[in-house]
Amino acid sequence: MADYRGRLILSNFRIVDAEMDRYGSILVEGGRIKTIFAEDAGSALDRASREADLIINGRTISGSPVLMPALVDLHAHFRDGQEALSETLESASLAAAAGGYGTVVCMANTKPAIDTLEAARTLKARSDALGLIDLYPVMSLTKGMEGRELSELNALPDSRYTPRMLSEDGRDVAQDALFLTAMEEARRLGVPVSCHCDAGGPEAEAAKQRGFDRGIWSRIEENNATGRALRLGRRAGCSLHIAHISTKEAAEFVRIEKAQFAAQIAAQTAAQTARPPHLLTAEATPHHLALTEEDACRLGAESHGRVNPPLRTEEDRLAIIAAILDGTIDAIATDHAPHTQAAKEGGAPGFSGLETAFSVCFTELVRKGRIGLSALSRLMSAAPAGILGLGDRGRVAPGLRADFLIAELDSSRMACPASFKSRGKNSPFAGRELWGAILMTIHRGRVVFDRRLSS
Numbered sequence: 197m198a199d200y201r202g203r204l205i206l207s208n209f210r211i212v213d214a215e216m217d218r219y220g221s222i223l224v225e226g227g228r229i230k231t232i233f234a235e236d237a238g239s240a241l242d243r244a245s246r247e248a249d250l251i252i253n254g255r256t257i258s259g260s261p262v263l264m265p266a267l268v269d270l271h272a273h274f275r276d277g278q279e280a281l282s283e284t285l286e287s288a289s290l291a292a293a294a295g296g297y298g299t300v301v302c303m304a305n306t307k308p309a310i311d312t313l314e315a316a317r318t319l320k321a322r323s324d325a326l327g328l329i330d331l332y333p334v335m336s337l338t339k340g341m342e343g344r345e346l347s348e349l350n351a352l353p354d355s356r357y358t359p360r361m362l363s364e365d366g367r368d369v370a371q372d373a374l375f376l377t378a379m380e381e382a383r384r385l386g387v388p389v390s391c392h393c394d395a396g397g398p399e400a401e402a403a404k405q406r407g408f409d410r411g412i413w414s415r416i417e418e419n420n421a422t423g424r425a426l427r428l429g430r431r432a433g434c435s436l437h438i439a440h441i442s443t444k445e446a447a448e449f450v451r452i453e454k455a456q457f458a459a460q461i462a463a464q465t466a467a468q469t470a471r472p473p474h475l476l477t478a479e480a481t482p483h484h485l486a487l488t489e490e491d492a493c494r495l496g497a498e499s500h501g502r503v504n505p506p507l508r509t510e511e512d513r514l515a516i517i518a519a520i521l522d523g524t525i526d527a528i529a530t531d532h533a534p535h536t537q538a539a540k541e542g543g544a545p546g547f548s549g550l551e552t553a554f555s556v557c558f559t560e561l562v563r564k565g566r567i568g569l570s571a572l573s574r575l576m577s578a579a580p581a582g583i584l585g586l587g588d589r590g591r592v593a594p595g596l597r598a599d600f601l602i603a604e605l606d607s608s609r610m611a612c613p614a615s616f617k618s619r620g621k622n623s624p625f626a627g628r629e630l631w632g633a634i635l636m637t638i639h640r641g642r643v644v645f646d647r648r649l650s651s
């Protein structure tokens with residue numbers, strides 16, 4: 197998709213990103229931020245406004261609008277081609293735009309799985325033609341995500357498209373040796389491996405066989421799989437990203453590993469640090485930081501409240517928030533998983549998350565005084581952009597891409613999945629009062645979502 201060639205002025209906004217919180221105006225040219233004007237810019241802003249093709253004036257928007265960098269999602273399932281009546285590339289992209297997202301990483305479990313360069317390139321080209329978001333398909337680690345043979349990782353990098361992340365999604369790779377080889381390929385490419393850490397393991401299998409309930413064996417699964425991913429990642433020396441942390445133990449494993457890694461870096465000689473960096477990063481989802489197993493029971497633990505990993509205890513939820521506060525968890529990702537009503541009733545795991553992520557996090561973290569809006573912007577924009585190596589977005593600064601969201605902060609509304617752009621109406625937040633609605637999303641200088649025009 198081409199950048200919008202015209203000139204756009206965004207005037208009189210509170211502008212917030214990971215490092216900034218101030219009033220001002222922005223001139224966008226050729227899809228990029230050209231100038232940021234201070235609140236009292238006066239004649240310079242007047243001159244720029246006279247030459248603008250479009251002016252969006254914050255003063256004409258009710259509800260104390262704030263302008264922030266568009267969000268970056270490290271983890272979504274678009275299910276393109278996967279399920280009748282469910283999500284399509286178009287509906288998921290509309291949902292992302294309506295949720296304030298400008299960049300989305302989608303997992304490889306589309307149908308067919310994204311296990312070849314050709315499949316990743318084709319999906320990316322289809323998304324670019326829609327022009328609503330920037331989509332970065334991951335490539336799976338093994339062919340068909342079957343855990344037997346490496347996918348086309350040895351054909352990478354490729355000048356036409358190299359994934360910014362690799363992942364086997366919910367399965368990881370059962371064989372240690374193959375998982376390690378895939379991680380070594382990732383190190384060669386300098387691309388992080390996203391580990392979903394819900395693969396089984398003998399201990400979890402035994403708990404399953406003995407009839408323990410899901411909350412118990414899935415906790416063993418997540419904790420063991422996280423430990424294993426950290427061990428293998430350390431051996432391979434690749435960048436590792438731990439997806440949707442949900443237990444207090446897994447958060448603690450990552451905290452300890454990060455501390456050890458920082459100590460190692462500090463002890464390295466200059467020659468050793470010349471080696472490409474091995475980074476450890478982690479994400480949490482809005483639902484794990486806002487909901488617990490009690491919500492799952494209310495919704496139906498094996499139907500509308502089911503998600504992988506499951507909603508956990510209040511103690512876990514608070515541990516996830518503490519891990520966000522101390523930097524153990526770097527980013528918030530949706531794990532958007534749309535399903536039909538019938539599939540949910542049949543126990544399909546996952547929630548449709550793109551359109552509530554910002555307001556859930558704003559309500560739970562910022563309104564409750566746990567973090568400021570700049571910290572939320574770091575978690576949802578700057579940090580995930582950094583993990584993907586996308587230095588041209590995630591902040592508001594001259595030269596960066598004009599990807600923005602405009603949200604209203606001082607009024608609330610009930611979450612209403614019926615009005616989602618996503619075909620997955622499976623939201624655990626239905627009927628909950630949420631603050632921080634997305635009013636508008638701008639992608640590469642072009643308005644791609646406007647709530648006032650949207651029904």
Ligand SMILES: [Zn+2]
Nearest residue numbers: 271303366531
């Ligand atoms: Zn997932």
